[in-house]
Amino acid sequence: xxxxxxxxxxxxxxxxxxxxxxxxxxxxxxxxxxxxxxxxxxxxxxxxxxxxxxxxxxxxxxxxxxxxxxxxxxxxxxxxxxxxxxxxxxxxxxxxxxxxxxxxxxxxxxxxxxxxxxxxxxxxxxxxxxxxxxxxxxxxxxxxxxxxxxxxxxxxxxxxxxxxxxxxxxxxxxxxxxxxxxxxxxxxxxxxxxxxxxxxxxxxxxxxxxxxxxxxxxxxxxxxxxxxxx
Numbered sequence: 001x002x003x004x005x006x007x008x009x010x011x012x013x014x015x016x017x018x019x020x021x022x023x024x025x026x027x028x029x030x031x032x033x034x035x036x037x038x039x040x041x042x043x044x045x046x047x048x049x050x051x052x053x054x055x056x057x058x059x060x061x062x063x064x065x066x067x068x069x070x071x072x073x074x075x076x077x078x079x080x081x082x083x084x085x086x087x088x089x090x091x092x093x094x095x096x097x098x099x100x101x102x103x104x105x106x107x108x109x110x111x112x113x114x115x116x117x118x119x120x121x122x123x124x125x126x127x128x129x130x131x132x133x134x135x136x137x138x139x140x141x142x143x144x145x146x147x148x149x150x151x152x153x154x155x156x157x158x159x160x161x162x163x164x165x166x167x168x169x170x171x172x173x174x175x176x177x178x179x180x181x182x183x184x185x186x187x188x189x190x191x192x193x194x195x196x197x198x199x200x201x202x203x204x205x206x207x208x209x210x211x212x213x214x215x216x217x218x219x220x221x222x223x224x225x226x227x228x229x230x
Contacts, residue, residue, distance in 0.1 A: 010186050016187075029170035030172045033096065037096035037100060038154055046104060050108050050138075050146075053112025054130065054133070054134045066103070066105075077095040082167050089168075092161070096160060103150075103153040107145050111144070112142045115142060123137045140215045144210065144214055147214075154206055161173070162176060
């Protein structure tokens with residue numbers, strides 16, 4: 001209880017909110033880094049995953065990418081990127097993008113490839129082209145799985161972005177490193193709490209986006225079946 005009281009006092013101290021090392025500035029850096037990582041990962045992974053799923057080819061590629069993404073630690077990627085690039089945001093951005101791509105790509109592939117054959121045949125029977133089939137049938141039906149991959153990736157990116165402080169990328173990880181260096185457990189706990197809340201906000205916002213994007217006809221099925229994220 002004493003620790004919680006000290007954490008509340010830490011948040012109540014305006015000095016911890018101001019300046020280049022304050023909470024507001026570092027939170028902005030953390031959000032910016034995470035957002036750019038997710039935008040780049042989605043721009044790369046979604047077209048590939050959706051296309052392979054539509055063609056129902058490349059299952060081995062998608063599965064292997066997912067396995068590699070799980071096996072390679074983000075810290076190792078961060079260290080490798082640091083050797084190639086200069087210190088700053090770039091190595092952290094590379095590591096976070098590579099962390100997010102497997103989840104987004106695999107879920108996009110599985111979502112589209114899993115659309116029922118009778119839906120495909122009915123669409124083709126109506127004279128739809130391949131692009132129309134993907135846009136009007138396959139993509140709407142696969143939204144729950146696609147968004148589940150994006151949500152999972154976003155939460156992991158927000159949490160892992162704390163490592164960016166190790167290479168000069170800033171963010172909330174700087175507060176954690178500073179707290180560990182000075183043995184300020186209150187600052188470490190406060191920063192970790194903000195990271196957890198930020199991940200929760202990302203999960204909630206993307207959950208709302210998923211519900212808005214999912215066609216009404218399949219919302220009930222998605223709710224009963226949950227988010228089968230890969």
